[in-house]
Amino acid sequence: MSTAISFEGVSKTFEVKGRRVDALRDVQLEVERGTVFGLVGYSGAGKSTLLRTVNALERPTAGRVVVDGAVVSELQGAALSRARQRIGMIFQQFNLLQSRNVYRNVAYPLALAGVPKAEIVDRVEELLEFVGLTDKALSYPAQLSGGQKQRVGIARALATRPDILLSDEATSALDPQTTGEVLDLLRRANAEYGVTILLVTHEMDVIREIADRVAVMQDGQVVETGSVYDVFSAPLAATTQRFVSSVLHHVPGADALERIKRVHHGRLVQIHVENRESNDPFLSRIARRHDVDFNVVYGGVSELQSRLFGTLTVELLGDDLDVEAAIRDIREATGVSELTHA
Amino acid sequence: MRDLDLEALLPKIWAGLAQTLQMVTVSFLLAAVLGVLLGIVLYATRKGNILENRVVFGVLNAVINVVRPIPFIILIVAISPLTRVVVGTSIGTEAAIFPLTIVAAISIARIAETNLVAVDPGTIEAGAAMGARPLRVLLTIVIPESLGPLVLGLTYILVALVDATAVAGVVGGGGLGNLALTYGWQRFDFFVMATVIVLLIVLVQVLQLLGNLVARKVMHAR
Numbered sequence A: 001m002s003t004a005i006s007f008e009g010v011s012k013t014f015e016v017k018g019r020r021v022d023a024l025r026d027v028q029l030e031v032e033r034g035t036v037f038g039l040v041g042y043s044g045a046g047k048s049t050l051l052r053t054v055n056a057l058e059r060p061t062a063g064r065v066v067v068d069g070a071v072v073s074e075l076q077g078a079a080l081s082r083a084r085q086r087i088g089m090i091f092q093q094f095n096l097l098q099s100r101n102v103y104r105n106v107a108y109p110l111a112l113a114g115v116p117k118a119e120i121v122d123r124v125e126e127l128l129e130f131v132g133l134t135d136k137a138l139s140y141p142a143q144l145s146g147g148q149k150q151r152v153g154i155a156r157a158l159a160t161r162p163d164i165l166l167s168d169e170a171t172s173a174l175d176p177q178t179t180g181e182v183l184d185l186l187r188r189a190n191a192e193y194g195v196t197i198l199l200v201t202h203e204m205d206v207i208r209e210i211a212d213r214v215a216v217m218q219d220g221q222v223v224e225t226g227s228v229y230d231v232f233s234a235p236l237a238a239t240t241q242r243f244v245s246s247v248l249h250h251v252p253g254a255d256a257l258e259r260i261k262r263v264h265h266g267r268l269v270q271i272h273v274e275n276r277e278s279n280d281p282f283l284s285r286i287a288r289r290h291d292v293d294f295n296v297v298y299g300g301v302s303e304l305q306s307r308l309f310g311t312l313t314v315e316l317l318g319d320d321l322d323v324e325a326a327i328r329d330i331r332e333a334t335g336v337s338e339l340t341h342a
Numbered sequence B: 001m002r003d004l005d006l007e008a009l010l011p012k013i014w015a016g017l018a019q020t021l022q023m024v025t026v027s028f029l030l031a032a033v034l035g036v037l038l039g040i041v042l043y044a045t046r047k048g049n050i051l052e053n054r055v056v057f058g059v060l061n062a063v064i065n066v067v068r069p070i071p072f073i074i075l076i077v078a079i080s081p082l083t084r085v086v087v088g089t090s091i092g093t094e095a096a097i098f099p100l101t102i103v104a105a106i107s108i109a110r111i112a113e114t115n116l117v118a119v120d121p122g123t124i125e126a127g128a129a130m131g132a133r134p135l136r137v138l139l140t141i142v143i144p145e146s147l148g149p150l151v152l153g154l155t156y157i158l159v160a161l162v163d164a165t166a167v168a169g170v171v172g173g174g175g176l177g178n179l180a181l182t183y184g185w186q187r188f189d190f191f192v193m194a195t196v197i198v199l200l201i202v203l204v205q206v207l208q209l210l211g212n213l214v215a216r217k218v219m220h221a222r
Helices: A047-052 A077-084 A102-112 A117-130 A146-158 A176-193 A204-210 A228-233 A238-247 A254-263 A282-290 A320-333 B006-045 B054-067 B072-078 B080-087 B093-117 B121-129 B134-171 B176-185 B190-219
Strands: A003-016 A019-032 A036-041 A062-067 A087-091 A164-168 A196-201 A213-218 A221-227 A267-274 A293-304 A307-317 A336-339
Touching: A003 A047, A003 A196, A019 A047, A019 A062, A019 A196, A019 A213, A019 A221, A036 A047, A036 A176, A036 A204, A047 A164, A047 A196, A087 A146, A087 B121, A102 A117, A102 A146, A117 A146, A146 A176, A164 A176, A176 A196, A176 A204, A196 A204, A204 A228, A204 A238, A213 A228, A213 A238, A221 A228, A221 A238, A228 A238, A228 A293, A228 A307, A254 A293, A267 A293, A267 A320, A282 A293, A282 A320, A307 A320, A320 A336, B006 B054, B006 B093, B006 B134, B006 B176, B006 B190, B054 B093, B072 B080, B072 B093, B072 B134, B080 B093, B093 B134, B121 B134, B134 B176, B134 B190, B176 B190
Parallel strands: A036 A196, A036 A213, A087 A164, A164 A196
Antiparallel strands: A003 A019, A003 A062, A213 A221, A267 A307, A267 A336, A293 A307
């Protein structure tokens, strides 16, 4: 697969009241063509700034951004204009033109690209059908709900058949139901038109729903990147762990662990659960063999990209040596980590 | 006590109404074109905008700030030499239109500028992201987006012009206001004054209604 967007040592420094603010620090990242790539982080992490360098709404102070072989971060004038027509963008506040109806909002980028009038009519019709708003063509943005506005935003962003779609917190102003509908639409755009989607969000749920790969940002840096499955099932950075635990509750938090330890005095281990090839009932088999009892005290299993993953927190009860041997055996079957008693 | 009967009065009222309407419409139309253009220049020459120019912006801004606080009645007299040069005379309805146009244009320039500045920066950014160059953004996004509130501002000026025409009576501008002043105020004819006041109220109501209607048409709010 080829690279759609590559960030090469991108840094951005702002001057705020004489104070230097590093919004981006030496970001190195590649987004493959046709994927849905998520940028996640707390507010102020620099994810929106990074996204906006892709269509040069922000210019890096060091490094460069290459989109489809062109150094977008250095383009000017007409060349930049043409490059931007190949990059659609949707926004948290939709940013529709209030003085134009839905039809004319979607037609705007087409007129800009010099598409003949007759073609514009057909294309807008096709786009409105794609986003399910054919009956709203003559409505004005003020007459639409938030979800409908964002669907117009998507139709407008896809109008010129761009290679890349940038999504800046596009679902953050929407309720969960509407968020789901908008994400479905983005997924369809990715599947049917093959558009590469780079999306910024602070909601881990959005990443889990739609992204193939994810980069976690903090203080202007990418602290972790990988496939959504890998990042969710084995988060490495502390920030990533916090984000993952905000949507997945597989592992007890500090308070829950405290309560568990008050009741359960045996050895506590965390057993990884994942897709298995055989139906070997390894837990009870090992328990019988070493004459130990086990007690599930916490746990959760999720499905992501059609793969299972999860963690069970188990208390093992029995003779010290037997428990030790049991843990050894479990380790052969799957991943285990120990929760030491404080 | 009344030295004027209804039969003699009616033609005067009609003439006054006609003069008022003439002064209001002509000065309003001229001022709207001039004022909106000035407002666009003010907006475009602002720091960070497409035609950024400190000199042009500074001079325009200063002129507006100097003229606006001058009471209209003083302004009429103060610029009467200029009026004579432009219109050919400084007395009469046509002569009154010149100062009316100046004040209205200057107020409209400020209103237009304010509305242009108030356009949601998000829509401007969306335009840039779609590949629209700055001039295109100004013409196809910023100006159309500011039109709704601008119409309300223009309506406000239109109503203020009706008010100002009364003062224009000072230079023999005529009109309803002049009628009320000369017959109602100077000759204590309450009937004339009341008639004129009712007419003015109706006129202002109609104009405001018209403005609201147009504004709703261009704003497309629910």
